[in-house]
Amino acid sequence: MKSSSQAYLYAIGAILLWSTVATAFKLALAHFTPLQLVFIAVMTSIIALTIILFIMGKLTSIKQQFIARPWFYLQTGLLNPFLYYLVLFKAYALLPAQQALSLNYTWAILLPLMSVPLLKQKLRKSDITAALIAYLGVFVIATNGHITDIHFDSATGVILALTSTLLWSLYWIINTKDKGDPVVSLLLSFIVGLPFILVTLLLTQSMPTWDAKAFAAGMYVGLFEMGVTFVLWLVALKKADRTASMSTLVFITPVLSVGFIAWILQESITRSTFIGLGLILTALALQKLLPQFNRLRPKKRLSTSL
Numbered sequence: 001m002k003s004s005s006q007a008y009l010y011a012i013g014a015i016l017l018w019s020t021v022a023t024a025f026k027l028a029l030a031h032f033t034p035l036q037l038v039f040i041a042v043m044t045s046i047i048a049l050t051i052i053l054f055i056m057g058k059l060t061s062i063k064q065q066f067i068a069r070p071w072f073y074l075q076t077g078l079l080n081p082f083l084y085y086l087v088l089f090k091a092y093a094l095l096p097a098q099q100a101l102s103l104n105y106t107w108a109i110l111l112p113l114m115s116v117p118l119l120k121q122k123l124r125k126s127d128i129t130a131a132l133i134a135y136l137g138v139f140v141i142a143t144n145g146h147i148t149d150i151h152f153d154s155a156t157g158v159i160l161a162l163t164s165t166l167l168w169s170l171y172w173i174i175n176t177k178d179k180g181d182p183v184v185s186l187l188l189s190f191i192v193g194l195p196f197i198l199v200t201l202l203l204t205q206s207m208p209t210w211d212a213k214a215f216a217a218g219m220y221v222g223l224f225e226m227g228v229t230f231v232l233w234l235v236a237l238k239k240a241d242r243t244a245s246m247s248t249l250v251f252i253t254p255v256l257s258v259g260f261i262a263w264i265l266q267e268s269i270t271r272s273t274f275i276g277l278g279l280i281l282t283a284l285a286l287q288k289l290l291p292q293f294n295r296l297r298p299k300k301r302l303s304t305s306l
Contacts, residue, residue, distance in 0.1 A: 010236035011249050014229045019256035021225040022101045023264045024217055025092045031214030034089035035205055039197050040215060042081045042190050044222025049187040052231055058184060065180040066188050072178065076185070077192030079171040081226065086197075088164040094157030097261045098273045102141050103161035104168075105254050105277075108284055109134040111169040118173050126290035130283040137279030138162070145272030182234055190226070251281055 028037050053059050066073055092100045109131050115121040142158045178185050201207065208214075223229075254277060261267050 007236045007239035010232050010239065014232040014236060015249055015253050016256070017224040017229045017232070018253050020260050021221060022092070022097050022257045023260045024220045024225070025089060025100075026097045026261075026265055028214065028217035028221055029089060029093050031211055032208050032218060033205055034086055034093055035197070035201050036208040037089050037218055037221065038081060038085045039201055040208060040218035041085070041222035041226060042194055042197060044219040045081075045227035046187065046190050046194065048223055048227040049183060049190070049231075052228070053183060053187065056183070058181060061181055061184045062188065065184050068180070072174070073185070073188045073192045075174055076171060076178075076189040078196065079167055079174070079189075080193070081190055082193040082196045082200075084164060084167040084171060085226075087160050087167060091157050091160035091164060094154045095161060096267055097265055098258055098267055098269055099141050099153075100157070100161050101254060101257050101261070102273060102277045102280060103138055103158065104164050105280055106134050106138055106162070107165035107168045109280075109287065110165050111172060112287070114166075114169050114173060119176065124291060126287050129290070130287035132283075133286065134280045134283035137276040137283065139276075140272050140279065141276035143272070144270065145275070183231055186227075186230060251284065254281065 025037075028040075032040065050059070053062070088100075088104060091104070095103075109127075112121070112127045113123070113131060116123045144153055175185070208218075258269055258273070258277065262269050
């Protein structure tokens with residue numbers, strides 16, 4: 001099989017798995033608090049990533065990368081998994097899955113906006129256009145379509161969902177400075193973040209009680225939101241002829257996620273979710289396509305008179 005064909009198989013596998021995790025979040029949160037779910041998922045992900053690195057023969061890189069940049073991994077570990085997933089799971093606990101999913105997906109719009117002050121990148125017109133359209137979609141979803149009376153079903157849930165996009169964007173901006181193996185870096189972030197999760201859990205709540213079905217849902221989140229799926233995506237990008245063709249496949253994820261939410265959770269997908277998610281996806285498409293269109297558009301030649 002050609003490398004490009006393998007890339008698509010890995011990418012489709014990752015997208016299908018990512019599409020199910022919003023549903024898994026809600027199923028697991030029916031049994032655990034957000035912090036308990038973070039603990040179970042992170043523990044599962046650490047075990048899974050350690051096994052993957054053992055198979056890849058990269059276990060020795062863990063110590064080397066950490067010693068080289070301990071402060072870096074302290075930052076990433078605090079952001080992801082500790083703060084990001086705690087905030088995200090709390091948002092899912094307060095909101096319908098369809099709303100939390102759609103709001104969280106705007107991180108891809110926020111990321112280039114934050115890159116302007118933090119990475120000294122230039123702000124493109126396409127970024128501004130995309131942000132305006134996307135956050136109009138956020139407003140439609142957050143108000144459940146009642147945009148004139150501005151009524152929120154859970155203002156706290158909306159704020160937390162949008163805060164998760166800020167934390168996730170910060171995590172990826174910090175990761176632009178990472179020169180180590182990405183799988184090793186992810187594992188180190190989780191190992192460093194685990195003590196903060198555990199101490200907070202012991203001080204504020206209790207350890208999760210054993211329930212086979214509940215733990216299965218939590219472990220599913222750890223495997224297919226945080227661990228294995230990330231590795232599948234990295235392999236897909238590595239094997240792809242063009243990474244741009246891979247990134248466009250991510251647009252399928254929220255659409256499939258809404259389908260799983262309706263099918264498994266039996267949530268009635270509201271018209272405001274369809275409209276808002278459509279606006280967010282349109283914004284993401286414009287953010288990617290407008291710069292390419294501008295590059296392909298022939299430049300006007302300056303006429304000179306003799």
